[in-house]
Amino acid sequence: xxxxxxxxxxxxxxxxxxxxxxxxxxxxxxxxxxxxxxxxxxxxxxxxxxxxxxxxxxxxxxxxxxxxxxxxxxxxxxxxxxxxxxxxxxxxxxxxxxxxxxxxxxxxxxxxxxxxxxxxxxxxxxxxxxxxxxxxxxxxxxxxxxxxxxxxxxxxxxxxxxxxxxxxxxxxxxxxxxxxxxxxxxxxxxxxxxxxxxxxxxxxxxxxxxxxxxxxxxxxxxxxxxxxxxxxxxxxxxxxxxxxxxxxxxxxxxxxxxxxxxxxxxxxxxxxxxxxxxxxxxxxxxxxxxxxxxxxxxxxxxxxxxxxxxxxxxxxxxxxxxxxxxxxxxxxxxxxxxxxxxxxxxxxxxxxxxxxxxxxxxxxxxxxxxxxxxxxxxxxxxxxxxxxxxxxxxxxxxxxxxxxxxxxxxxxxxxxxxxxxxxxxxxxxxxxxxxxxxxxxxxxxxxxxxxxxxxxxxxxxxxxxxxxxxxxxxxxxxxxxxxxxxxxxxxxxxxxxxxxxxxxxxxxxxxxxxxxxxxxxxxxx
Amino acid sequence: xxxxxxxxxxxxxxxxxxxxxxxxxxxxxxxxxxxxxxxxxxxxxxxxxxxxxxxxxxxxxxxxxxxxxxxxxxxxxxxxxxxxxxxxxxxxxxxxxxxxxxxxxxxxxxxxxxxxxxxxxxxxxxxxxxxxxxxxxxxxxxxxxxxxxxxxxxxxxxxxxxxxxxxxxxxxxxxxxxxxxxxxxxxxxxxxxxxxxxxxxxxxxxxxxxxxxxxxxxxxxxxxxxxxxxxxxxxxxxxxxxxxxxxxxxxxxxxxxxxxxxxxxxxxxxxxxxxxxxxxxxxxxxxxxxxxxxxxxxxxxxxxxxxxxxxxxxxxxxxxxxxxxxx
Numbered sequence: 144x145x146x147x148x149x150x151x152x153x154x155x156x157x158x159x160x161x162x163x164x165x166x167x168x169x170x171x172x173x174x175x176x177x178x179x180x181x182x183x184x185x186x187x188x189x190x191x192x193x194x195x196x197x198x199x200x201x202x203x204x205x206x207x208x209x210x211x212x213x214x215x216x217x218x219x220x221x222x223x224x225x226x227x228x229x230x231x232x233x234x235x236x237x238x239x240x241x242x243x244x245x246x247x248x249x250x251x252x253x254x255x256x257x258x259x260x261x262x263x264x265x266x267x268x269x270x271x272x273x274x275x276x277x278x279x280x281x282x283x284x285x286x287x288x289x290x291x292x293x294x295x296x297x298x299x300x301x302x303x304x305x306x307x308x309x310x311x312x313x314x315x316x317x318x319x320x321x322x323x324x325x326x327x328x329x330x331x332x333x334x335x336x337x338x339x340x341x342x343x344x345x346x347x348x349x350x351x352x353x354x355x356x357x358x359x360x361x362x363x364x365x366x367x368x369x370x371x372x373x374x375x376x377x378x379x380x381x382x383x384x385x386x387x388x389x390x391x392x393x394x395x396x397x398x399x400x401x402x403x404x405x406x407x408x409x410x411x412x413x414x415x416x417x418x419x420x421x422x423x424x425x426x427x428x429x430x431x432x433x434x435x436x437x438x439x440x441x442x443x444x445x446x447x448x449x450x451x452x453x454x455x456x457x458x459x460x461x462x463x464x465x466x467x468x469x470x471x472x473x474x475x476x477x478x479x480x481x482x483x484x485x486x487x488x489x490x491x492x493x494x495x496x497x498x499x500x501x502x503x504x505x506x507x508x509x510x511x512x513x514x515x516x517x518x519x520x521x522x523x524x525x526x527x528x529x530x531x532x533x534x535x536x537x538x539x540x541x542x543x544x545x546x547x548x549x550x551x552x553x554x555x556x557x558x559x560x561x562x563x564x565x566x567x568x569x570x571x572x573x574x575x576x577x578x579x580x581x582x583x584x585x586x587x588x589x590x591x592x593x594x595x596x597x598x599x600x601x602x603x604x605x606x607x608x609x610x611x612x613x614x615x616x617x618x619x620x621x622x623x624x625x626x627x628x629x630x631x632x633x634x635x636x637x638x639x640x641x642x643x644x645x646x647x648x649x650x651x652x653x654x655x656x657x658x659x660x661x662x663x664x665x666x667x668x
Numbered sequence: 669x670x671x672x673x674x675x676x677x678x679x680x681x682x683x684x685x686x687x688x689x690x691x692x693x694x695x696x697x698x699x700x701x702x703x704x705x706x707x708x709x710x711x712x713x714x715x716x717x718x719x720x721x722x723x724x725x726x727x728x729x730x731x732x733x734x735x736x737x738x739x740x741x742x743x744x745x746x747x748x749x750x751x752x753x754x755x756x757x758x759x760x761x762x763x764x765x766x767x768x769x770x771x772x773x774x775x776x777x778x779x780x781x782x783x784x785x786x787x788x789x790x791x792x793x794x795x796x797x798x799x800x801x802x803x804x805x806x807x808x809x810x811x812x813x814x815x816x817x818x819x820x821x822x823x824x825x826x827x828x829x830x831x832x833x834x835x836x837x838x839x840x841x842x843x844x845x846x847x848x849x850x851x852x853x854x855x856x857x858x859x860x861x862x863x864x865x866x867x868x869x870x871x872x873x874x875x876x877x878x879x880x881x882x883x884x885x886x887x888x889x890x891x892x893x894x895x896x897x898x899x900x901x902x903x904x905x906x907x908x909x910x911x912x913x914x915x916x917x918x919x920x921x922x923x924x925x926x927x928x929x930x931x932x933x934x935x936x937x938x939x940x941x942x943x944x945x946x947x948x949x950x951x952x953x954x955x956x957x958x959x960x961x962x963x964x965x966x967x968x969x970x971x972x973x974x975x976x977x978x979x980x981x982x983x984x985x986x987x988x989x990x991x992x993x994x995x
Contacts, residue, residue: 468872505868509933520870521873528855
């Protein structure tokens with residue numbers, strides 16, 4: 144049940160490694176555009192030898208693009224990269240590895256069906272007259288892994304080992320190929336606390352040898368547990384950089400989210416008196432091992448509960464558990480005081496729940512079907528196969544919601560894939576509103592949509608709430624949450640860490656709770 | 669739903685018309701139809717009659733393919749069900765014979781559906797199992813012989829006629845109507861198209877995708893059983909080695925010609941049947957023209973190629989580039 148993060152004292156200033164003054168890797172002016180979209184805008188980064196450097200940012204901040212342009216997977220539009228003062232410009236991942244720049248991805252890019260030894264020496268096997276010297280390869284593999292205090296059977300297939308060991312094998316392979324810079328892209332996302340410690344030990348060892356490590360993670364505790372310096376990207380730009388002493392949690396979170404305390408004066412609606420609002424759903428000890436730590440949650444009619452936190456904090460995961468898209472393995476749920484089982488979307492639909500997922504394209508719309516068909520889908524699913532909505536009923540429902548939500552173009556027979564993001568989102572809302580849900584779960588309802596639709600969706604949330612619907616809204620737009628939420632639950636590292644209600648719902652208070660700044664939380668509450 | 673047909677089915681119907689016209693050209697008596705002993709005869713009737721088994725198979729296949737699946741086992745299921753029908757026909761009533769044969773088809777479909785929907789095996793592999801094993805099972809049923817029967821009831825399903833129309837054609841038309849009622853008269857069609865188009869989104873919208881997958885493979889099994897019975901009734905016997913051999917490929921081809929993408933989603937039952945008729949019209953035309961029957965396979969391959977090229981998104985974008993250059 145342990146949340147997959149290291150229980151390290153958060154204030155500790157990392158390990159005291161001497162980082163030499165001369166930069167090992169220096170990036171300046173890295174830029175990359177995909178069509179009209181600027182993914183990277185003149186980003187710079189300096190990595191010293193023996194340094195563990197956190198690369199942080201929210202979704203779409205440009206972390207992946209930066210890594211891809213560094214390692215030649217994607218060609219940059221502009222920018223200079225110097226490795227120990229020498230300009231390098233890899234054109235492929237292979238060239239990057241040859242230059243000394245190795246990347247280990249979250250999904251380890253090795254062959255799970257091959258043995259550990261084969262994976263370590265894939266493409267550079269010791270041979271004699273063209274024949275692979277298996278025994279020599281195994282001997283060398285053992286020697287390489289011994290360096291990492293890993294004593295495993297190197298002739299067993301890689302897939303027979305845990306994800307942590309696979310990561311270490313991938314790292315060992317990279318280091319053995321004389322990597323001087325190691326990029327670890329969210330290596331800890333699927334590791335438990337102990338495995339994270341094992342990985343950290345390896346990282347510290349490599350840093351002590353003078354290897355520079357760029358560490359991408361979403362877990363702030365881990366940043367303060369192991370890193371020396373931090374670089375934060377936001378919207379493709381460099382948002383801030385500094386040592387961990389220069390960037391305490393509050394500063395870091397604010398830098399990542401781009402919020403200033405002074406900005407936080409957004410208008411607010413009259414918050415519902417939570418104790419008076421009738422209870423609809425109550426979850427107790429609800430959770431799933433390795434997914435979200437058990438939490439309590441009460442959803443009331445006519446009240447909006449907002450879920451706030453950084454990417455990967457467990458916001459989306461909480462929403463999916465409530466809807467049953469992911470099945471909880473602990474806790475109990477009641478609806479109107481009666482116990483219910485949230486075992487899947489079908490059950491949730493029957494209970495009167497609706498869910499608009501964050502991934503609109505892959506989990507929301509059926510691109511080839513028309514707007515009308517997409518809108519009636521959930522209602523039809525609830526009625527069952529044998530009670531089809533007549534074409535006239537479908538047309539009526541589609542037209543009603545197209546008018547109500549101002550979906551454009553107002554053509555129910557247009558394939559939904561041809562609509563803009565905002566209009567797709569409205570159609571998905573219509574899909575659930577057509578079922579007249581009692582609880583509506585919205586995951587990032589305003590992401591990637593234009594300003595006009597944005598305002599309309601927020602107005603709609605308020606209207607639905609006023610009509611007595613219970614809402615659970617995930618959003619990374621804190622100003623937005625503040626305007627409509629009656630309770631804000633803050634998540635960090637896949638656990639619910641704070642609950643703010645009434646006047647305590649302010650952007651600074653949410654930021655403080657995300658950053659685990661105890662004092663600020665207390666003051667705000 | 670049929671309102672859309674003229675718009676999306678034009679290409680297929682034109683293709684069928686073109687092939688029939690070519691047939692009429694190479695064989696002037698192609699369109700002659702005469703009534704003899706209360707039954708219609710003629711090349712055109714032959715196309716319908718010979719095309720019936722593949723048309724029936726394509727009714728199941730189109731739904732499976734719309735769900736992003738594929739059913740390679742239908743040819744083997746035809747052999748199993750034909751063998752069962754032929755073995756039981758002379759000693760049991762027609763009702764028992766048909767119940768056993770169709771029940772076996774449903775069981776085969778349930779097996780395929782179980783592998784795909786419950787165990788999550790890729791459809792091509794899951795149905796390959798029964799494709800290989802099924803022919804063996806059929807041979808076990810016939811004990812390696814060609815089982816013949818004389819029961820007039822069963823024979824009527826292959827060689828008889830209703831109001832002059834050959835029974836296989838009547839059965840195919842009835843199955844077409846039944847399939848249309850099942851998928852378009854209920855919400856099943858919408859759910860199949862949604863699930864094929866985006867399985868994750870459909871499951872999150874509360875559609876019981878697993879149950880629908882199971883049902884669709886069972887429907888395909890039932891269609892294969894009916895096709896198998898018709899084929900056996902036609903030759904008054906069951907040949908476990910050759911009954912339905914390679915017909916799964918014709919059925920897949922019929923569906924693809926009918927415009928249903930192998931990536932799932934939108935489907936048209938009627939156009940799949942038109943696809944089956946296109947294939948049979950080609951076969952008949954080549955026979956009538958006096959070309960060696962080997963040519964049949966080559967011509968078929970060319971048609972597949974043309975259809976796939978027409979569906980290729982890459983070719984479409986190439987075409988776009990060319991048209992831009994020209995303008």
